Amino acid sequence: MLEGKAILAARIRELIELTVLVDGPESMFAEAADRVAAVVSILRAATDSEPGVPAGRGWPPGVDDALEGVGNPLAPPMIIGHPGESGADGEVAALVTLGSAHEGAPGRAHGGWVAAILDHAVGRAAAQAGSPGMTVSLTVDYHRATPYGVPLDVRSRRVDQAGRKVFASAEILTDGQVTASATATLVTVRALANKAGGERPGPGSD
Ligand SMILES: CCCCCCCC(=O)SCCNC(=O)CCNC(=O)[C@H](O)C(C)(C)COP(=O)(O)OP(=O)(O)OC[C@H]1O[C@@H](n2cnc3c(N)ncnc32)[C@H](O)[C@@H]1OP(=O)(O)O
Incomplete structure (x- = not known):
């Protein structure tokens, strides 16, 4: 791990x-921005990559994964729970805490972040079941406010x-109540299946 x-x-x-x-005050923001710029220059000096070029994170999800x-x-x-902590029947259990920066409607998490968490969760479930794939369809139901600042149970x-199609579902819970749920179709992708436990293909591989 890159500590x-x-x-x-x-x-x-x-x-x-x-x-x-x-x-x-403006002066405080200006001073903070200058200091951040100094940090940016330290990192910039250590890479030839330009912002926005494919990171090639590949598979399986690693230290740079988006979720x-x-x-x-x-992220x-x-x-993601240790397999030993997974729920019954091959469920994948995960914990995630969003913050104020993830707010959508006042006082609740943005629906896009909620969908991203559910998307990742179904992807993880497909992978754990031995069928890693890409989401081709994700239907999200928002049942009640998903809070931020508290750990969410996923x-x-x-x-x-059915063939290459994998059907999966996921929920986000807080205080034992489901705040959002999703059903998804994923399509298994040969490169992911081949490399599920090994090398990491680049993005867009199939
Ligand atoms: C472990 C970490 C988890 C990480 C989770 C991350 C989750 C993600 O964000 S994935 C990224 C977002 N998703 C994508 O970018 C996928 C975009 N789509 C694609 O690239 C392509 O559709 C791809 C490569 C997956 C499949 O393409 P291709 O191999 O040509 O498959 P294709 O023949 O079109 O479809 C395969 C089957 O899926 C079905 N299918 C395709 N799209 C859909 C859809 N939107 N809804 C329902 N079924 C669909 C097809 O009908 C077909 O069914 P059948 O086999 O019965 O005929």
């Missing part, structure tokens, strides 16, 4: 939260399979 990267990402998440929450990567400041991150499972 230093995870620590940096955690600090950046804090920075994002505070940037959303804080109000203050569960502890080294990716955009909440989602903590459950997912493969429901069925």
Whole structure:
């Protein structure tokens, strides 16, 4: 594990939260922006990559993953349960805590983030069931407010399979109540199936 990267990402998440929450004089923002620019230049000096080029994160999800990567400041991150902690019948259990930066309607998580969590959860469930694939259809039902600032319990499972199509479902719960649920169709992709436990193909492989 890249511990230093995870620590940096955690600090950046804090920075994002505070940037959303804080109000203050222009001078404070200017000073903070200058200091952030200094940090950016440290990282820029260490890479030839340009922002926006494919990161080639590949498979399986790693430290830079968009949802569960502890080294990716955009990832909440989602903590996927150890197989031993999974729910019954091959359920995948995960925990995720969103913050103020993920707010949509006042006081509740943005529906897009809720959908992203559910999308990732069904992907994880398909992979755990031995059929890693890509989501081709995701139907989300928003039952009640999904809060931020508290750990959310995420459950997912493969429901069925027909040829390359994998059907999966997932829910987000808080205080034992389902706030959002999803059903999904994924299509198994040969490169993922071949590499589920091994090398990491680039994005767009099939
Ligand atoms: C472990 C970590 C989990 C990470 C989870 C991340 C989840 C994601 O974000 S995945 C990224 C978002 N999804 C995508 O980018 C997928 C975009 N789609 C694609 O690239 C292509 O559709 C691809 C490669 C998956 C499949 O293409 P292709 O191999 O040509 O399959 P295709 O023949 O069109 O379809 C296969 C089957 O799926 C069905 N299908 C395709 N699209 C849909 C759809 N939207 N709804 C229902 N069924 C569909 C087809 O009808 C076909 O069914 P059948 O076998 O019965 O004829």
